Amino acid sequence: MKKALVMLLVLGLLTGVVGFTPVKAATSIVVQITIGSTKGTISGKQVVLDQPPIIENSRTLVPFRFIGEAIGATVSWDAASKKVSYVLGKTTIVLTIGSTTATVNGKKVTLEVAPKITSSGRTIVPIRFVSENIGAKVDWNATTHMVTVTLAGGTPVTPKFHIGVITGTVSQSEDEFDGAQRLLKDYGDAKNGGIFTTLTFPDNFTSEQETTISEVVGLADDPLMKAIVFDQAVVGAAEAFKQVRAKRPDILLFAGDAAEDPILISAAADQIVSEDDPSMGYYMVWNAKQMGAKTLVYTSFPRHMSMEVLSRQRNICEQACKDLGITFVFQTCPDPVSDIGVAGAQQFMLENTPTWIKKYGKLTAFHNTNLAEIEPLLKMVIQGGAIYAYATGPLLGFPGALGLDLSAEKGNFPAITAKVQAAVVAAGDSGHIATWAWSKGYSFAAGLGEYAKNIIEGTAKLGNKADLLAALVKYTPGAAWSGIPYKDLNTGKTLTNNLMMTMDSLCLGKGYMGTTKNGVPAKYLSIK
Numbered sequence: 001m002k003k004a005l006v007m008l009l010v011l012g013l014l015t016g017v018v019g020f021t022p023v024k025a026a027t028s029i030v031v032q033i034t035i036g037s038t039k040g041t042i043s044g045k046q047v048v049l050d051q052p053p054i055i056e057n058s059r060t061l062v063p064f065r066f067i068g069e070a071i072g073a074t075v076s077w078d079a080a081s082k083k084v085s086y087v088l089g090k091t092t093i094v095l096t097i098g099s100t101t102a103t104v105n106g107k108k109v110t111l112e113v114a115p116k117i118t119s120s121g122r123t124i125v126p127i128r129f130v131s132e133n134i135g136a137k138v139d140w141n142a143t144t145h146m147v148t149v150t151l152a153g154g155t156p157v158t159p160k161f162h163i164g165v166i167t168g169t170v171s172q173s174e175d176e177f178d179g180a181q182r183l184l185k186d187y188g189d190a191k192n193g194g195i196f197t198t199l200t201f202p203d204n205f206t207s208e209q210e211t212t213i214s215e216v217v218g219l220a221d222d223p224l225m226k227a228i229v230f231d232q233a234v235v236g237a238a239e240a241f242k243q244v245r246a247k248r249p250d251i252l253l254f255a256g257d258a259a260e261d262p263i264l265i266s267a268a269a270d271q272i273v274s275e276d277d278p279s280m281g282y283y284m285v286w287n288a289k290q291m292g293a294k295t296l297v298y299t300s301f302p303r304h305m306s307m308e309v310l311s312r313q314r315n316i317c318e319q320a321c322k323d324l325g326i327t328f329v330f331q332t333c334p335d336p337v338s339d340i341g342v343a344g345a346q347q348f349m350l351e352n353t354p355t356w357i358k359k360y361g362k363l364t365a366f367h368n369t370n371l372a373e374i375e376p377l378l379k380m381v382i383q384g385g386a387i388y389a390y391a392t393g394p395l396l397g398f399p400g401a402l403g404l405d406l407s408a409e410k411g412n413f414p415a416i417t418a419k420v421q422a423a424v425v426a427a428g429d430s431g432h433i434a435t436w437a438w439s440k441g442y443s444f445a446a447g448l449g450e451y452a453k454n455i456i457e458g459t460a461k462l463g464n465k466a467d468l469l470a471a472l473v474k475y476t477p478g479a480a481w482s483g484i485p486y487k488d489l490n491t492g493k494t495l496t497n498n499l500m501m502t503m504d505s506l507c508l509g510k511g512y513m514g515t516t517k518n519g520v521p522a523k524y525l526s527i528k
Contacts, residue, residue, distance in 0.1 A: 179445025430509025
């Protein structure tokens with residue numbers, strides 16, 4: 001019996017059972033990054049940086065959080081004092097943005113290059129200073145421009161949190177899907193040591209609402225899950241969020257372009273962003289005025305005009321036309337869900353738009369409230385040299401209207417927009433067609449994911465509009481955004497966590513118009 005007990009104890013010492021924990025052998029952390037590239041490795045595992053390393057004054061600067069967490073340090077950021085600190089063991093390093101004076105365990109040290117914030121809003125620090133003062137060895141390969149940081153006896157760290165992103169499928173909403181894929185590219189897949197987990201809701205989400213809800217709620221089973229982003233938050237999103245909240249109140253919940261009742265989704269989510277359809281009633285008129293329009297033809301059908309958001313947009317548009325000296329014309333067109341179908345509705349636009357251009361002249365701006373009818377409308381407007389002032393996105397209607405194959409440019413919005421612009425200019429309608437330079441779905445999916453990550457990391461605050469706009473701008477460089485809280489005109493209640501967003505309009509062939517610079521005059525926002 002004693003021999004058996006001794007053998008059991010020996011076995012416990014060797015394998016870690018019976019309450020004993022074996023001592024792990026010391027390992028080394030090896031971090032490798034290359035100047036100008038967002039790809040790197042940590043102990044052989046591929047990672048993606050949110051900002052490529054750069055060289056300044058012969059010193060390499062890297063994202064502050066990346067290098068600290070890569071070598072196992074505790075990293076913190078004080079936005080008020082603009083200080084970055086690293087703590088590992090008995091070592092504490094503090095750097096200040098824009099200053100060449102740092103401290104190591106309270107002792108002042110002079111840097112050869114100061115930490116800085118890049119034009120894209122990323123904080124970068126000198127990698128050699130931070131690494132060597134932590135106790136790591138730094139090597140530089142002048143041929144490959146690769147920096148290697150080696151910390152003996154360290155333990156590689158894994159992400160301390162995960163973020164879930166759910167979007168439509170490629171067939172249902174490719175732009176949103178591409179936004180989620182961009183986050184995977186930038187920060188890695190959670191199942192491979194990265195941050196993001198991505199899912200898609202069913203194409204037939206109306207009849208498969210329970211499937212959508214269960215997918216969202218299932219994300220809360222991951223103990224590292226700290227935020228969920230639901231872009232194109234379809235019907236069922238509010239219920240899904242409600243169940244997640246009951247299960248995991250620590251998870252932050254974000255909705256993009258919510259299809260739910262605004263009051264309902266605002267009560268369930270921490271932050272919502274949607275396209276500001278009512279304000280576009282004013283912005284499209286303002287755009288049209290800058291393009292020289294004398295008349296604006298607003299096309300729609302009764303079903304859409306029974307919807308509060310669209311009826312408000314139409315009424316705002318009419319009043320803005322009156323105020324800005326443009327003749328407003330409402331033209332009824334077929335509803336694609338009626339017996340005429342999508343093909344019949346599109347044919348109506350193809351046949352009648354040239355007639356309207358002939359009747360009102362080329363200095364006429366056109367708008368349609370239905371996605372399926374925008375393509376034929378755009379085609380005829382561009383061919384007829386008329387005006388399209390409602391900014392939507394380079395993938396909405398433009399490829400079909402212009403006969404463009406954009407498969408080679410997939411996911412590359414600067415290239416997509418450049419190709420669309422070149423086609424419009426070649427068609428002779430330069431300066432008369434507006435768009436968003438980046439699609440709404442892509443912008444909201446990627447931007448909300450970035451915003452969620454920044455909040456969790458402590459570099460942004462929930463509810464801070466400036467931080468949210470900065471996250472959107474990261475994925476839409478060059479474009480300006482504006483956002484106003486949603487106000488329910490029936491109750492008079494303002495939903496501060498529900499922002500109605502507008503991107504600056506890009507006039508193809510001319511450039512950004514400054515549409516959002518001055519905002520919408522207050523009087524239009526009270527029009528029902």
